[in-house]
Amino acid sequence: MAKQKQQSEVESKIFGNHDHGNCFDDAIKQIEIYFIKKKLQFTPLRRKVFEILLRDHKPLGAYEILDTLGKEGHSSSPPIAYRVLDFLIEHGFVHKIQGLNAFIACSNPNHIHSPAFVICRKCEKVAEIDEKKSGVSFQTPGIENFKVEKTTVELIGICRSCSDTANW
């Protein structure tokens, strides 16, 4: 019951509306706490990149992020973005959407998780769901002895809102 509520919140956060001011501030607060706890540097550049990704919960390409960095007073050569993204990914605050070559802020960091992504190909919104809660499992006969280290799960389709206003 509690889990179900939480999941719905995650979904509505992306495909629906939500208090984005709160959402944004919470995310910043969480990453600040994590960085302090782990004695990592939450530098202006890292903060900026994370903020850019948080702004609209939308997957952004590395070069889109670079453009914004350039406009906001940072260097905009590729390694700048890729390094910070790698770092944020490593610590679970950003994920890469393989099918889009794009990056997105994690919807629920600060716990170990294998995210799955639901991607609307029309409005390009993305919902991050928890693999465990999504019913994904990998008990496949024949691969019992395969040690899974990382999973990529991405579902492309049409979200409810785009399905309603169908004009494609």
Add this chain to the structure above:
Amino acid sequence: MAKQKQQSEVESKIFGNHDHGNCFDDAIKQIEIYFIKKKLQFTPLRRKVFEILLRDHKPLGAYEILDTLGKEGHSSSPPIAYRVLDFLIEHGFVHKIQGLNAFIACSNPNHIHSPAFVICRKCEKVAEIDEKKSGVSFQTPGIENFKVEKTTVELIGICRSCSDTANW
């Protein structure tokens, strides 16, 4: 029971050994039949690309395929490979592994399926498993009204054989 057997065969075909001569010939026969039935042209180029992918059940980058095409008397400019690959993907005989930017011949074409891939990051072998049989499902609270059109499921890790001869 029958299904379990089939799945094990698929697994051993990739991570283990198998009669590759038969496997190769069967795959060619299947695609020939499909193309005739659908009145499509199984041209020398398409045949060659498919054969290159079949040769070792290994994911190959587009430019690796192009190199081989060049060595075997075809043109090797990028669109040549990408067009044929798109075509073979469209008809279900080839899949793209997003996490590797690589392409692989389908292990079980001629039926509608949502493939999942198990990828050893050490030996780089890949097993294609059927999503339905792998226990993957997407009954997630909150996304009931999302129309899934395509799924990407990729599991990276270490295969049994590489785990045994562990020296990494």
Add this chain to the structure above:
DNA sequence: TGTATTATGTTATGTTGTAACATGTTATGC
């Protein structure tokens, strides 16, 4: 055999991602 359709060839360019090395900044022990 003429015409439409499909397939292949070619050039040029767009997009995504890294290697390698230089410089700056912060943490830490003395």
Add this chain to the structure above:
DNA sequence: GCATAACATGTTACAACATAACATAATACA
């Protein structure tokens, strides 16, 4: 404080992956 190490950012150059646009060739089929 100051040396030193570790970490972070800046810069150049390039590698790897992919597509647009247009030309030519092969095939289908009326």
